[in-house]
Amino acid sequence: xxxxxxxxxxxxxxxxxxxxxxxxxxxxxxxxxxxxxxxxxxxxxxxxxxxxxxxxxxxxxxxxxxxxxxxxxxxxxxxxxxxxxxxxxxxxxxxxxxxxxxxxxxxxxxxxxxxxxxxxxxxxxxxxxxxxxxxxxxxxxxxxxxxxxxxxxxxxxxxxxxxxxxxxxxxxxxxxxxxxxxxxxxxxxxxxxxxxxxxxxxxxxxxxxxxxxxxxxxxxxxxxxxxxxxxxxxxxxxxxxxxxxxxxxxxxxxxxxxxxxxxxxxxxxxxxxxxxxxxxxxxxxxxxxxxxxxxxxxxxxxxxxx
Numbered sequence: 001x002x003x004x005x006x007x008x009x010x011x012x013x014x015x016x017x018x019x020x021x022x023x024x025x026x027x028x029x030x031x032x033x034x035x036x037x038x039x040x041x042x043x044x045x046x047x048x049x050x051x052x053x054x055x056x057x058x059x060x061x062x063x064x065x066x067x068x069x070x071x072x073x074x075x076x077x078x079x080x081x082x083x084x085x086x087x088x089x090x091x092x093x094x095x096x097x098x099x100x101x102x103x104x105x106x107x108x109x110x111x112x113x114x115x116x117x118x119x120x121x122x123x124x125x126x127x128x129x130x131x132x133x134x135x136x137x138x139x140x141x142x143x144x145x146x147x148x149x150x151x152x153x154x155x156x157x158x159x160x161x162x163x164x165x166x167x168x169x170x171x172x173x174x175x176x177x178x179x180x181x182x183x184x185x186x187x188x189x190x191x192x193x194x195x196x197x198x199x200x201x202x203x204x205x206x207x208x209x210x211x212x213x214x215x216x217x218x219x220x221x222x223x224x225x226x227x228x229x230x231x232x233x234x235x236x237x238x239x240x241x242x243x244x245x246x247x248x249x250x251x252x253x254x255x256x257x258x259x260x261x262x263x264x265x266x267x268x269x270x271x272x273x274x275x276x277x278x279x280x281x282x283x284x285x286x287x288x289x290x291x292x293x294x295x296x297x298x299x300x301x302x303x304x305x306x
Contacts (some may be wrong), residue, residue, distance in 0.1 A: 142243055145172040146301075153282045167287040168245050168299040170278060179239030180226070188222045224264050232260035236302070246302045259295045266291030 064070065077083040090096055103109055116122060149169025153161065230237040235254030236246040247263070249255040255263060270277020270290040277290030286298050 145175050156282050166300045170281045172243050176239035176243045176245055180237045184223045184226050188219050227264045228260045231255055232257045244302045245299055247297050247299050249297055255297050263291045263295035266294040
C-alpha cells in the first residue's frame with residue numbers, strides 16, 4: 001500500500017515536471033505542420049491536376065466497363081433487395097429534381113425536342129397514325145351500320161335476307177344522307193357569306209326579285225346541284241363514299257344526268273312527308289325507295305372500295 005502511494009506521488013510529480021517540455025514540443029511542432037500543409041496541399045493539387053489531365057480518367061472508365069463494375073453493383077443491390085430503395089431515394093432527392101428540371105428547361109433540350117417534332121419522319125408517322133385511326137373509325141361505322149341494316153329488317157320482316165346481299169339498307173343510307181346534308185349546309189353557308197360580302201362591297205344586288213328567290217331557295221338549289229353532280233358524275237356522293245355505297249342505273253353504271261335529276265326530285269318527295277318515301281326499303285327485294293322506283297336506280301355496297 002505504501003509502495004502504491006509512492007508510485008502515485010512519483011507519477012504525478014513526473015507529469016508535472018515534464019509538462020513544460022510537452023508544451024514546448026507542441027509549440028515547436030505546430031509551425032512545422034503548418035509549413036508542411038502550406039507546401040504539401042498545393043503539390044498534391046498539382047499532382048491531381050496532372051493525373052486528371054492525362055489518360056487516367058479514360059483508363060479508369062474503360063476498366064470500370066471491362067470489369068462490369070456497375071453491373072456487379074446493381075446485381076448486388078438487387079440481390080439484397082435494396083435496389084428499389086436506392087432508386088427511389090435517388091429520384092426523390094431534391095438535387096435530382098433540380099437537375100432534371102434544369103435539363104428539361106435547358107435551351108439545348110428544347111431545341112432537340114423541336115427538331116425531333118419538326119422532322120419529316122415524325123410528321124409522316126403522326127400522319128400515318130392519324131389516318132389509320134380515322135380509317136378504323138370509318139370501318140367501325142360501316143360495319144355497325146351494315147349490322148343495323150339487317151337488324152332493322154329482322155325486327156320488321158322477321159324473315160332474314162339471303163346471304164351475300166349487296167343492296168344497301170335503310171340505316172347505311174340514312175347515315176350517308178346525314179353526312180351529305182351536313183356538307184350541303186356547309187356549302188350553302190359559305191356561298192351565303194360570299195354573297196353577303198359582295199353585297200356589302202358593291203351595294204344591293206339587282207334584280208331584287210332574283211336575289212330574293214336565290215336566297216329563299218338557295219339551300220334547295222345547292223342540294224339539287226350537289227346530288228345531280230355527284231350521282232351522275234361519280235355514282236356516289238361524299239357521304240356515300242365514306243359508307244362505301246354507290247348508286248347505279250339499270251346497266252350497273254352511274255345514272256345519267258336525266259336519271260340523276262329524276263332521282264333528286266324523288267328524294268325531295270321521299271323526305272317531305274317524314275321520310276315516308278323510304279318505307280319500302282326494308283321490304284323490297286333490292287331495298288329500293290321512292291327515288292329508286294322513279295329513276296330506275298338502286299343503291300349497293302361498293303365492294304370495290306372495301
